[in-house]
Structure formats: C-alpha cells, structure tokens
Amino acid sequence: MKALFLDTTTQIARHWHGDTEREEIRRQLKGSNLYCSVYVKRQYKATLLLAAIGLYNLLIRFNDLARALRESDNYRSAQIAGIRLTQNVQKRIQQVGHWMLEYRDYEEQKLRLEDLIEDVWEELFNEALETPLIDETGCHYAEGVSEMGASGAYNPIEVSCTLREPPECKIQEFWGNHRIQLELLANMDINSIEAEPKDTYELQKVKDHAKQIIQGKSSHGQRCTVHLSDAIICLESTHCPETVAVHSTNKKHFRPLCEMLGVVSEPKD
Numbered sequence: 001m002k003a004l005f006l007d008t009t010t011q012i013a014r015h016w017h018g019d020t021e022r023e024e025i026r027r028q029l030k031g032s033n034l035y036c037s038v039y040v041k042r043q044y045k046a047t048l049l050l051a052a053i054g055l056y057n058l059l060i061r062f063n064d065l066a067r068a069l070r071e072s073d074n075y076r077s078a079q080i081a082g083i084r085l086t087q088n089v090q091k092r093i094q095q096v097g098h099w100m101l102e103y104r105d106y107e108e109q110k111l112r113l114e115d116l117i118e119d120v121w122e123e124l125f126n127e128a129l130e131t132p133l134i135d136e137t138g139c140h141y142a143e144g145v146s147e148m149g150a151s152g153a154y155n156p157i158e159v160s161c162t163l164r165e166p167p168e169c170k171i172q173e174f175w176g177n178h179r180i181q182l183e184l185l186a187n188m189d190i191n192s193i194e195a196e197p198k199d200t201y202e203l204q205k206v207k208d209h210a211k212q213i214i215q216g217k218s219s220h221g222q223r224c225t226v227h228l229s230d231a232i233i234c235l236e237s238t239h240c241p242e243t244v245a246v247h248s249t250n251k252k253h254f255r256p257l258c259e260m261l262g263v264v265s266e267p268k269d
C-alpha cells in the first residue's frame, strides 16, 4: 500500500477546487494511507479558514454572495473583510465562494459559512487522515479559534509566528535535528536540479534563508511560516511511521525541494 503526506495545497484542492481537479486529486489519494501534520493544519487555517472568515464578513456586509465575491478583489473591501486580502487569500475566497453559490438563499449561505468557520474546516482537513498528526515543529502559527465579534463579523485568527520563543516551540530544535538537510539547502546548486517545473526564484529564497539560519539568525517568524515552509513540510514527512511520498499540487515548489531532500514527490505527470 502506498502512503502519502499531504501538503496544504493538496488538502485544499481535495475539497475546494473545481469538480474535474477535485476528482482527479481524490483519485490520486484513493487507496493510500494519508498522513499530515499539525504544521500543515496551521497553514491550512491561515489560508482556507482565513478566506472563509473574509468571505463571511463580506457576505454579511453586502447581503449578497455574488457581490461579496466581486468585492473581495477590491482593496477597499479589506477593512470590511477584516483580513489581509493577499492574492492567495483572494484565490481561496473565490474557491470557497464557488461552492457556497450552490446554496441559493442568503441565510443558508451564511449558515454554511458559519459551520465551515466553526468546525467543518477541521472535519474536512482531518478526513481520512492517519492519526495522530505529525508534529515536529511545535509551531504556534495560526493558533486559536475564530470568534464572532459583537458586530456579527468574525475576528480574524492571528496568523503570524509571533511567539518567538514559546517553551513548546521546537522549530529551532527541528532545524538542529535536520542540520544535514539545512546545509544541503543552504549549499544547493539550483541549476543542477533536474525537477520540472522549477521555481528558481523561490528556491533561491529557500537557499538564502537556510544560510541565514546556519549563520545564527532566528528560525522563527516568516522564516518558519513562509520562506522555509515547503522544506519543513518535506522534512516532516520523513517522520511518518512508514515511508511516504509528499503529495502537493504546488509542483514547482515541491518537486525540486523533494529532489534536493531525497523525498519522493507526487503526483507524477
């Protein structure tokens, strides 16, 4: 039996992409043991859950889902949404909104989004996963629950790695345990990586930040949650109780990193 470790993009794609892509991903996952991590769960919260919160807040402001979706790419709407409308979040808002449009009635759309924000996001995330989730980073990124404020809008969850040195955080220790791989990343020859597609700009950033950790800079903050997050996911996958391939729809980031780190990446073409 095959075993797969799911990246955040796959976790989102298996429920939220359009029909064709969703079914393709589900076909690829079927029959495999599926693993994931607390770290991926936090990343999922920071994208999918945050997008659901933004969409909900726009919906109750405009009382119309189609309008809320149109307004979500308007920077002036960011204040109404109560979250930072980055391109990534906007994309997720459209994906969630696409499925919410199935419910014709405003009240039902509102209710479904409330369910999604309160607990359905977690049920979807956990679907068919082996437990317990891997947790090698102990990261506190995107911790906390989403609460509705007095105005009826949801307060955003905190999505940065702000707790610099919480006693339980193991991200520094994580890189200590993976010193060899950290050095591989810091010294990688990007041109010699054969994987395609390959995002050389992103790889250069990974390389730079890996070097900075080796030079003693903090591994917390954006170096944890953004710059080295894909590499962290590749390495966490090696802590599963069986050998896994990392499954990510983000091929241009994961294929080259998996090649560098000696991890198998899926899907193949």
Ligand SMILES: [Zn+2]
Binding pocket: 139, 140, 141, 161, 171, 220, 221, 224, 225
């Ligand atoms: Zn962190």
